Amino acid sequence: MVHMVSTNVSEKEEMILDALINHGELYGLQMVELIPGLKRGTVYVTLGRMEDKGFISGREVKEPQWAGMPRRLYRITGQGQQVLRASQAFDAVMSGKRAHV
Amino acid sequence: MYESEKDSVIVESDLKRLAAEAARRRRFLSKRLADLADEQDKLRLELAKEPNGQIAAKSIKTSILIIGVSASEIIAELGKRGRPKVYRPPGIAIDHFARFLFQKRTYENTFKPTIDDHRIEYHEALSAHDLKKARWITVRCNLIMAWSMALRIPSSLLELCAKLLKISGG
Numbered sequence: 001m002v003h004m005v006s007t008n009v010s011e012k013e014e015m016i017l018d019a020l021i022n023h024g025e026l027y028g029l030q031m032v033e034l035i036p037g038l039k040r041g042t043v044y045v046t047l048g049r050m051e052d053k054g055f056i057s058g059r060e061v062k063e064p065q066w067a068g069m070p071r072r073l074y075r076i077t078g079q080g081q082q083v084l085r086a087s088q089a090f091d092a093v094m095s096g097k098r099a100h101v
Numbered sequence: 102m103y104e105s106e107k108d109s110v111i112v113e114s115d116l117k118r119l120a121a122e123a124a125r126r127r128r129f130l131s132k133r134l135a136d137l138a139d140e141q142d143k144l145r146l147e148l149a150k151e152p153n154g155q156i157a158a159k160s161i162k163t164s165i166l167i168i169g170v171s172a173s174e175i176i177a178e179l180g181k182r183g184r185p186k187v188y189r190p191p192g193i194a195i196d197h198f199a200r201f202l203f204q205k206r207t208y209e210n211t212f213k214p215t216i217d218d219h220r221i222e223y224h225e226a227l228s229a230h231d232l233k234k235a236r237w238i239t240v241r242c243n244l245i246m247a248w249s250m251a252l253r254i255p256s257s258l259l260e261l262c263a264k265l266l267k268i269s270g271g
Contacts, residue, residue, distance in 0.1 A: 041219075041244075041245045041248050043255060044212070045211055047210070048210035052206075071217060087133070
């Protein structure tokens with residue numbers, strides 16, 4: 001059975017998935033610090049959409065040393081990993097074609 | 102000149118100096134009293150213009166001069182000024198609006214983390230006694246929330262339409 005994976009991910013989403021693969025679980029603000037071009041005004045909108053698509057999953061974490069509210073921690077899902085691999089392969093093929101031309 | 106004559110001259114000059122000083126002080130005090138009377142008249146006029154006969158105490162000195170304003174009113178006025186103002190954490194109003202407008206899942210994925218992050222930063226700024234930063238965080242939280250809502254509204258509307266189509270069997 002052939003399993004089709006959508007490569008319909010934006011550049012921003014790809015960078016987020018890549019950061020999650022490299023760092024494991026991350027908070028939204030940590031991603032803003034790590035990824036250039038990702039703004040704190042739109043980070044949660046992008047993350048919300050990615051959660052809706054099933055690329056990442058988030059959970060609320062209440063750290064004992066923090067007196068404030070619980071914060072949302074994100075990690076990549078299996079589907080997210082597949083999408084990232086497919087997207088990277090697609091990019092590699094396209095860049096190889098461009099180099100060949 | 103004998104010593105006693107010298108003393109009398111000195112005493113005479115001192116008396117002249119003291120008299121001049123007294124005259125100067127009298128002039129100063131009479132001018133000050135005239136000024137205070139003018140100020141009192143002005144305040145009476147202002148007081149007459151006020152509907153309830155109450156006027157905000159401009160300073161302790163002037164409020165004591167106002168006839169008809171009791172000490173308890175002055176103390177109450179001063180108490181109002183000294184009372185600490187309680188500020189609400191950022192995003193209270195816009196949070197209710199987002200909860201009302203969006204689905205629970207969308208609210209929890211997109212808007213709640215934004216507000217939580219800003220509240221943490223807000224309380225950090227307050228504990229560092231940086232009121233300017235705290236106020237800026239409140240403004241920024243509202244701006245980001247408004248922008249996020251503007252970005253989420255089209256997709257939420259599409260989701261709603263899709264649901265309605267499914268329900269109607271389309």
